[in-house]
Amino acid sequence: MIALFTDFGLNGPYTGQMKAVLQRLAPGVPVVDLFADAPSRDPRRAAYLLAAYGAWFPAGSVLLAVVDPGVGGARAPLVIEADGRFYVGPDNGLFELVRRRARSARVMEVTWRPEALSASFHGRDLFAPVAALLARGESLEAEPRPEDFGRRPDWPDDLAEIVYIDHYGNALTGMRAAVLAADAVLVAGGRPIPPARTFSAVPPGAAFWYENSNGLAEIAVNLGRADRALGLEIGCRVEVDK
Amino acid sequence: MIALFTDFGLNGPYTGQMKAVLQRLAPGVPVVDLFADAPSRDPRRAAYLLAAYGAWFPAGSVLLAVVDPGVGGARAPLVIEADGRFYVGPDNGLFELVRRRARSARVMEVTWRPEALSASFHGRDLFAPVAALLARGESLEAEPRPEDFGRRPDWPDDLAEIVYIDHYGNALTGMRAAVLAADAVLVAGGRPIPPARTFSAVPPGAAFWYENSNGLAEIAVNLGRADRALGLEIGCRVEVDK
Amino acid sequence: MIALFTDFGLNGPYTGQMKAVLQRLAPGVPVVDLFADAPSRDPRRAAYLLAAYGAWFPAGSVLLAVVDPGVGGARAPLVIEADGRFYVGPDNGLFELVRRRARSARVMEVTWRPEALSASFHGRDLFAPVAALLARGESLEAEPRPEDFGRRPDWPDDLAEIVYIDHYGNALTGMRAAVLAADAVLVAGGRPIPPARTFSAVPPGAAFWYENSNGLAEIAVNLGRADRALGLEIGCRVEVDK
Numbered sequence: 001m002i003a004l005f006t007d008f009g010l011n012g013p014y015t016g017q018m019k020a021v022l023q024r025l026a027p028g029v030p031v032v033d034l035f036a037d038a039p040s041r042d043p044r045r046a047a048y049l050l051a052a053y054g055a056w057f058p059a060g061s062v063l064l065a066v067v068d069p070g071v072g073g074a075r076a077p078l079v080i081e082a083d084g085r086f087y088v089g090p091d092n093g094l095f096e097l098v099r100r101r102a103r104s105a106r107v108m109e110v111t112w113r114p115e116a117l118s119a120s121f122h123g124r125d126l127f128a129p130v131a132a133l134l135a136r137g138e139s140l141e142a143e144p145r146p147e148d149f150g151r152r153p154d155w156p157d158d159l160a161e162i163v164y165i166d167h168y169g170n171a172l173t174g175m176r177a178a179v180l181a182a183d184a185v186l187v188a189g190g191r192p193i194p195p196a197r198t199f200s201a202v203p204p205g206a207a208f209w210y211e212n213s214n215g216l217a218e219i220a221v222n223l224g225r226a227d228r229a230l231g232l233e234i235g236c237r238v239e240v241d242k
Numbered sequence: 243m244i245a246l247f248t249d250f251g252l253n254g255p256y257t258g259q260m261k262a263v264l265q266r267l268a269p270g271v272p273v274v275d276l277f278a279d280a281p282s283r284d285p286r287r288a289a290y291l292l293a294a295y296g297a298w299f300p301a302g303s304v305l306l307a308v309v310d311p312g313v314g315g316a317r318a319p320l321v322i323e324a325d326g327r328f329y330v331g332p333d334n335g336l337f338e339l340v341r342r343r344a345r346s347a348r349v350m351e352v353t354w355r356p357e358a359l360s361a362s363f364h365g366r367d368l369f370a371p372v373a374a375l376l377a378r379g380e381s382l383e384a385e386p387r388p389e390d391f392g393r394r395p396d397w398p399d400d401l402a403e404i405v406y407i408d409h410y411g412n413a414l415t416g417m418r419a420a421v422l423a424a425d426a427v428l429v430a431g432g433r434p435i436p437p438a439r440t441f442s443a444v445p446p447g448a449a450f451w452y453e454n455s456n457g458l459a460e461i462a463v464n465l466g467r468a469d470r471a472l473g474l475e476i477g478c479r480v481e482v483d484k
Numbered sequence: 485m486i487a488l489f490t491d492f493g494l495n496g497p498y499t500g501q502m503k504a505v506l507q508r509l510a511p512g513v514p515v516v517d518l519f520a521d522a523p524s525r526d527p528r529r530a531a532y533l534l535a536a537y538g539a540w541f542p543a544g545s546v547l548l549a550v551v552d553p554g555v556g557g558a559r560a561p562l563v564i565e566a567d568g569r570f571y572v573g574p575d576n577g578l579f580e581l582v583r584r585r586a587r588s589a590r591v592m593e594v595t596w597r598p599e600a601l602s603a604s605f606h607g608r609d610l611f612a613p614v615a616a617l618l619a620r621g622e623s624l625e626a627e628p629r630p631e632d633f634g635r636r637p638d639w640p641d642d643l644a645e646i647v648y649i650d651h652y653g654n655a656l657t658g659m660r661a662a663v664l665a666a667d668a669v670l671v672a673g674g675r676p677i678p679p680a681r682t683f684s685a686v687p688p689g690a691a692f693w694y695e696n697s698n699g700l701a702e703i704a705v706n707l708g709r710a711d712r713a714l715g716l717e718i719g720c721r722v723e724v725d726k
Contacts, residue, residue: 001266007651007652008651009651010252010253010520011517012521012648013537013698015517016517016518017516017518017540020485020487020541023514024485024542027514032258032259032265033253033257033258034255034258036252040651041652053255053259069684070683071682071683071684072681072682072683072684072685073682073683073684118696118697119697120682120683124697166255166256167250168249168282197361198313198314198315198361198362199311199313199314199315199362200311200313200314200315212362213362214255223283243504243507245504246500251495274500274501274504275495275499275500276497277495277497277500279495298501300508406496408496408498409492409493409496410491410525440555440556440603440604441553441555441556442553442554442555442557443556452603452604454605455609456497
């Protein structure tokens, strides 16, 4: 299976053209949209989201991850093999947390180039063909790189910020719930936010945080929108008050 | 075929993870997105939409329907077999109109539980595996329930409200056109809205209602947006003036 | 492969129902979403987008293209065979630029009608079944039409307007970059916009135009949104200052 993690949007031509390439080069391999609205042009915040959601996929899956503001510039195309999953995308920190949390990870720089490579759409022209090859189990023109290649040692293990606002207005933090005390109170948008196990455990309109279904600490409002109620957006700081 | 009817949105991780489960457990079964933007957290209004659009699918189809504000709480997971179609989702009224309009309907409460069940994402962890099983024609751990289990007898047969605003700004009511007189005038947003057969039958900018392609009375403005022109949103009352 | 080019949106019921028809009538044929947000009800501007993006697909592909404000009225359903690709949709100018730029093009008016044809959703009831038939290589009830049938000779070869705003806020013009001088300066939103090869070639916040990955001249702002920074929307005029 190939899962797409991008900031391309679904409506426009980008996701569709990438899928057309995948269908042509890896016919019959299922393709699912994981995120098409990862933090736009923001590989750092996207990295925390990708690490949390990529790990949900079974070994053998290919995560085609393109948040690539430097497209056309000098950053290398990478394949990371982490705990049996393959991650394909640009070397801009997007895979930092995947690599840091993996029990084992291998890094390869893709040296293959397509005959026609646009300056602005490597997702379609370069990364999708590589993902198709990996999904078919074929060999790849790539060079192994050392473990510290392209690392971002200064990025924290968990990011105390909002990294995503979902369709309901829930605000996902870049922090794994497992690193927080079960009774930790978060502070965001100037308001203390206590924990709860589930939506129906709090009154309508009440804000709470909980461990979401992929292990991140997520801020929500029962039957409301946390983003509007608390004034949250991607990049807002979250404090942990224990 | 499995059709998805949810309030999850397409962009985020929810629809994609549900599809990944379906691909894994029912490989080769086509999955289509019917609605990913059903009335958010609003099973009552969603129920009128589901009844109108679910009936369009051929017998044997599986409708995976998740509008589930009570996720993690006590509501039961249901399978409804109605006129040969299977509906899977939470017991919160979402299937009331499907059941009421079916020539024959069978109700089962799903007793199977997955090994890992998150508190907030039963769409992925519980309902999708059940839908996959049904699509493959396999047997299910479920208990039959009486015909009146979970019914909402107080809900009307047709809902005189806006239940959906589409991509063009057209406003779908919860009323079947067949229950209205062909020359009925609707009143919404304080304005009388006469019937027309099609967009090109009225002048640009004119508001009208028509029987949409799934049998609902729908309010539109030729070459305009009815939602903005008439100030309509989900939940607005519609009156029928004959 | 069938590629969808519509103004239907992805979330609502329209794209999903069309895909359900395609799955039923052409099982196993891959379907990709090229545009679901083509210029709404605007076949003229959509025509420039379709010509640029349709040509990217290999011969044998079917482009199911429905931007159809006149649905239910008198316009004919067409199949255009252009350079080995099949385009299916309404006769309202949507295929003008595809036809004009093709080395060879054949025009057929579809005379087949489905048993049940709604007044408002020919995408599902008429065009999708025709696309499925074409994708399966089956014969079609259709009449050849002369080369000048439904042409729009008064439309320009390249449209000096914004025809699409993408997910990043980039503004696509209806002009092929190949018809512009490499050092042409565009003027849009009252501002001169110089060319650049790629995003990383200009400072953050700077506006530039470039040849996008499908050959159109596109206006962008590095790490910003051109639509907001320059006040651009679909229909805005673009001047070429050489």
